[in-house]
Amino acid sequence: xxxxxxxxxKFNLERCxxxxxxxxxxxxxxxxxxxxxxxFFADKKHLLDWGRPISGDRYVAMEHGPVPSAIYDLLKSDSxxxxxxxxxxxxRIRTVQNSNRIQVFSLEETPxxxxxxxxxxxxxxxxxxxxxxxxxxxxxxISHEDPAYExxxxxxxxxxxxxxxxxxxxxxxxxxxxxxxxxxxKRA
Numbered sequence: 246x247x248x249x250x251x252x253x254x255k256f257n258l259e260r261c262x263x264x265x266x267x268x269x270x271x272x273x274x275x276x277x278x279x280x281x282x283x284x285f286f287a288d289k290k291h292l293l294d295w296g297r298p299i300s301g302d303r304y305v306a307m308e309h310g311p312v313p314s315a316i317y318d319l320l321k322s323d324s325x326x327x328x329x330x331x332x333x334x335x336x337r338i339r340t341v342q343n344s345n346r347i348q349v350f351s352l353e354e355t356p357x358x359x360x361x362x363x364x365x366x367x368x369x370x371x372x373x374x375x376x377x378x379x380x381x382x383x384x385x386x387i388s389h390e391d392p393a394y395e396x397x398x399x400x401x402x403x404x405x406x407x408x409x410x411x412x413x414x415x416x417x418x419x420x421x422x423x424x425x426x427x428x429x430x431k432r433a
Contacts, residue, residue: 251408254301256315258330259360261300264369265316266337267358269351271370272377277320277347278309279377282384285311287372289391289412291364299365304407306397309381310388311407320347 261284268275268283275283288298302313318324319334322342337356341348358366376384388394393411 249408249410251303251406252410253303254298256301256303257299257360258315258333260365261302261313261316261319262334262337263356263358263360264299264365265319265349266351266353266356267361267366267369268373269338269349270356271373273350274341274348275377277317277349278381279384280320280349281312281317282310282376282388283369283372284313284316285388286376287365287368288313289409290372291368292409293412294368295364298409299361299368304393304409305404306394306400306407307404310385311391311394312404314404320349 264284265280268280272279284300284302285304288300288302288304292298300313300316302315304311305314306312318326319330320340322340335352337352339350339352341350361369376387379387389398391407391412392414393407393409396411397405397407
């Protein structure tokens, strides 16, 4: 039995912070759950269309669906992220703990998003428009149908990393092209 390393990309902190701010500008008070799901759907579509995800985050299979692990940690107050990252985050967004939800608000009225490409912004806003008004249960059901999520969820253990190769099912030529042309970072 061969166990392959999941397909991984370089995490882009600035894109993630600016992407969260973009979502908070368009949906003040958006929760960490919706931020994670919007990034999930936007990252998947952007990777399939353009050969790279927006965030570069690692997705893990958790009880309520796919979760971008670094974005999730950025929004938690007890994650232990470095002070300089907290400072960069706190310059753009404000988080408010409301019971078990974390709400996100932009700190700027007209922010610039230099780290986000035009397509990054388009895909995030498209995913927000498509999935941002769905109920928790509906969004959970849809995200649980993802083949990468299903494969990771059925593995033994908790919070298993999703293999993004499974997003290319039925389109293996695009996956092969990705390996030939894009810089992919592999970690053990």
